[in-house]
Amino acid sequence: MQNSVEIKNLDLQFGAVKVLQNLNLEIGKGEFLVLLGSSGCGKSTLLNCIAGLLDVSGGQIHINDRNVTWAEPSDRGIGMVFQSYALYPQMTVEGNLSFGLKNAKLPKPEIAKRIKHASEVLQIEPLLKRKPAALSGGQRQRVAIGRALVRDVDVFLFDEPLSNLDAKLRADLRVEIKRLHHKLQNTMIYVTHDQIEAMTLADRIAIMRGGQIMQLGSPDEIYGQPINKYVADFIGSPSMNFLEGNIKNGTFEMGELSIPLDGYEFGDTGAATEGAATMGIRPEHVVTGELVESTPFQVDVEVNLIEPTGSDTLVDCEVAGHHFRVRMDGQSRVSVGEKLRLGFAPARASLFDAKTELRL
Amino acid sequence: MSSTRPNQLFRNISSKIAAIPMIVTALFVFVGGTIWTVVYSFTNSGLLPRLQWVGLDQYERLWATRKWLISIENLAIYGLCMLVLVFVIGFILAALIDQKIRFEDTIRTVILYPYALSFVVTGLVWQWMLNPEFGVQKVVRGWGWESFTFDPLYSADIAIYGVLIAGIWQGSGLVMVLMLAGLRGIDQDVWKASRVDGIPTWKAYIFVIIPMMRPVFVTTLVIVVTGIVKIYDLIVAQTGGGPGISTEVPAKYVYDMMFQANNLGQGFAASTMMLVTVALIVIPWAILEFGGSKHRD
Numbered sequence: 001m002q003n004s005v006e007i008k009n010l011d012l013q014f015g016a017v018k019v020l021q022n023l024n025l026e027i028g029k030g031e032f033l034v035l036l037g038s039s040g041c042g043k044s045t046l047l048n049c050i051a052g053l054l055d056v057s058g059g060q061i062h063i064n065d066r067n068v069t070w071a072e073p074s075d076r077g078i079g080m081v082f083q084s085y086a087l088y089p090q091m092t093v094e095g096n097l098s099f100g101l102k103n104a105k106l107p108k109p110e111i112a113k114r115i116k117h118a119s120e121v122l123q124i125e126p127l128l129k130r131k132p133a134a135l136s137g138g139q140r141q142r143v144a145i146g147r148a149l150v151r152d153v154d155v156f157l158f159d160e161p162l163s164n165l166d167a168k169l170r171a172d173l174r175v176e177i178k179r180l181h182h183k184l185q186n187t188m189i190y191v192t193h194d195q196i197e198a199m200t201l202a203d204r205i206a207i208m209r210g211g212q213i214m215q216l217g218s219p220d221e222i223y224g225q226p227i228n229k230y231v232a233d234f235i236g237s238p239s240m241n242f243l244e245g246n247i248k249n250g251t252f253e254m255g256e257l258s259i260p261l262d263g264y265e266f267g268d269t270g271a272a273t274e275g276a277a278t279m280g281i282r283p284e285h286v287v288t289g290e291l292v293e294s295t296p297f298q299v300d301v302e303v304n305l306i307e308p309t310g311s312d313t314l315v316d317c318e319v320a321g322h323h324f325r326v327r328m329d330g331q332s333r334v335s336v337g338e339k340l341r342l343g344f345a346p347a348r349a350s351l352f353d354a355k356t357e358l359r360l
Numbered sequence: 361m362s363s364t365r366p367n368q369l370f371r372n373i374s375s376k377i378a379a380i381p382m383i384v385t386a387l388f389v390f391v392g393g394t395i396w397t398v399v400y401s402f403t404n405s406g407l408l409p410r411l412q413w414v415g416l417d418q419y420e421r422l423w424a425t426r427k428w429l430i431s432i433e434n435l436a437i438y439g440l441c442m443l444v445l446v447f448v449i450g451f452i453l454a455a456l457i458d459q460k461i462r463f464e465d466t467i468r469t470v471i472l473y474p475y476a477l478s479f480v481v482t483g484l485v486w487q488w489m490l491n492p493e494f495g496v497q498k499v500v501r502g503w504g505w506e507s508f509t510f511d512p513l514y515s516a517d518i519a520i521y522g523v524l525i526a527g528i529w530q531g532s533g534l535v536m537v538l539m540l541a542g543l544r545g546i547d548q549d550v551w552k553a554s555r556v557d558g559i560p561t562w563k564a565y566i567f568v569i570i571p572m573m574r575p576v577f578v579t580t581l582v583i584v585v586t587g588i589v590k591i592y593d594l595i596v597a598q599t600g601g602g603p604g605i606s607t608e609v610p611a612k613y614v615y616d617m618m619f620q621a622n623n624l625g626q627g628f629a630a631s632t633m634m635l636v637t638v639a640l641i642v643i644p645w646a647i648l649e650f651g652g653s654k655h656r657d
């Protein structure tokens with residue numbers, strides 16, 4: 001696959017603060033890449049570098065095989081959508097869509113054609129004569145997407161476009177962005193700190209931390225084989241349970257408990273490394289009831305707290321002194337203080353080195 | 361809740377009570393004083409006010425006085441130039457400072473500093489600066505340009521522009537900080553969006569940023585215009601109205617008439633004219649600005 005955006009050894013610093021360090025990233029044509037990370041990890045900064053809104057301190061950026069490291073944002077073949085919509089408030093929706101095109105001296109019929117196409121795709125035709133103040137948040141963000149759309153570019157950049165919307169609208173617009181991507185087949189780079197957005201939209205997710213990409217992979221890989229403890233903890237809600245112990249002779253030992261590691265796929269070495277380690281298991285991978293009998297590892301616990309969410313019920317308990325959560329079906333009847341038998345398959349768990357926190 | 365609407369008079373009753381002293385003061389001092397002045401402008405009051413009607417005599421005399429006509433002309437020249445220049449200079453300074461320059465605080469303070477000085481000090485400073493014996497002219501001649509002449513305050517035709525320089529020096533700092541506050545209030549993402557759209561900076565200012573700053577412009581306009589209309593102390597300190605009567609202004613005319621020429625009636629007529637002029641500007645604007653607010657988007 002041909003690359004649409006290539007980032008080579010990118011450095012960026014504000015004064016003495018190094019925000020991005022030696023960052024490399026290749027994004028294929030038509031790919032939907034999500035940059036995911038906690039607040040302040042440099043997602044917006046990276047996106048602004050790609051857009052040309054920040055001058056990089058080192059490295060190169062190529063878009064469509066052209067070195068655009070020092071090109072103006074408008075010459076890079078990108079369109080951008082911002083969290084705060086950033087519409088021009090004194091212009092109508094139509095004015096917002098056409099301002100850039102008029103400035104670029106495009107012929108009138110071409111402008112009209114592009115506005116028509118964009119407003120059809122985004123269903124904003126009835127709004128064209130209104131000003132942004134007379135639009136709802138969702139409509140404004142559609143217009144902002146439209147402004148990127150009329151530029152007729154190959155690469156779309158989104159900086160948390162849905163964060164200012166309420167939960168319902170966010171879900172709706174998320175689906176719409178996905179549909180838009182299927183239809184246009186553009187390259188899209190999408191910044192978010194909402195993991196549901198990331199998992200549902202992305203072809204690949206880049207998990208960022210401290211200005212570096214920790215893991216780059218499909219949503220499945222990120223969820224199933226997190227590369228280190230940070231990623232494992234960051235992805236998934238409720239978050240992964242961690243148990244600390246030792247690996248010895250192919251078992252994970254933790255106080256009196258010992259968990260057989262048959263079926264666990266070890267990384268590079270392919271074999272169990274002995275020593276202190278952390279086992280991570282997701283609450284949704286722990287089973288209860290009759291299913292327990294078929295799992296290689298079982299343990300009895302006492303229910304400390306229950307959190308019903310409707311579709312599921314989260315059960316808090318303790319395993320060998322570690323706080324442990326289990327996701328059960330919303331229909332299951334459990335009560336606080338009750339004894340419960342849990343089980344899970346180590347094959348679904350993740351093991352991390354206690355010191356380096358890297359996946360074993 | 362009861363189904364009848366509560367009496368409007370008793371809504372927020374405590375805040376209404378709290379506002380009464382202010383309302384009374386405003387009525388007595390402003391409205392009462394204004395009416396009193398207008399009424400006495402139709403009398404022949406001299407040193408003391410007295411109710412002896414003379415009809416429009418005072419106004420006829422006023423408009424036949426050369427000093428008043430020159431005052432009006434000066435105010436028009438000063439006001440127009442001041443308004444345009446102070447806005448242009450103030451905005452450009454603000455836009456320059458907004459480019460995230462170094463030493464912003466220092467520069468801002470230096471430019472705002474003149475505003476902290478009273479008009480009297482400003483007037484005296486610029487009287488010296490424009491004095492050919494030891495001001496700008498002397499300095500430039502000292503550099504070797506022997507024929508350099510710059511003494512606006514000594515020529516009746518252009519003396520008002522000498523006052524204008526002082527006014528601008530004093531006023532642009534305030535306009536600058538107000539504009540800067542407005543510029544800082546603009547969402548940075550709008551700037552980014554305009555860069556992605558390929559809009560040149562000057563175009564972004566004119567078509568996007570300045571329209572977004574409308575409230576700041578209105579506030580600044582009110583402050584600057586009131587400053588212009590009541591200009592008095594700058595003139596007194598800088599030129600005393602001279603040379604001759606070439607830099608007289610309406611407020612000074614009023615003061616001179618009331619407290620020096622012992623001609624209260626004439627002073628009242630002049631101040632009534634000032635009031636009428638301001639009203640002619642403010643009322644249509646207020647109707648446009650607030651009357652139509654329901655229809656604005």
Ligand SMILES: Nc1ncnc2c1ncn2[C@@H]1O[C@H](COP(=O)(O)OP(=O)(O)OP(=O)(O)O)[C@@H](O)[C@H]1O
Pocket residue numbers: 014017019037038039040041042043044045046193
């Ligand atoms: N103009 C600036 N000057 C100095 N430091 C900055 C500047 N802009 C951002 N930073 C720093 O760079 C880091 C990354 O910021 P960035 O805006 O990219 O975070 P982010 O990942 O987008 O976070 P969020 O999810 O909150 O938007 C932060 O630590 C921030 O403090």
Ligand SMILES: [Mg+2]
Pocket residue numbers: 043044045
């Ligand atoms: Mg951000």
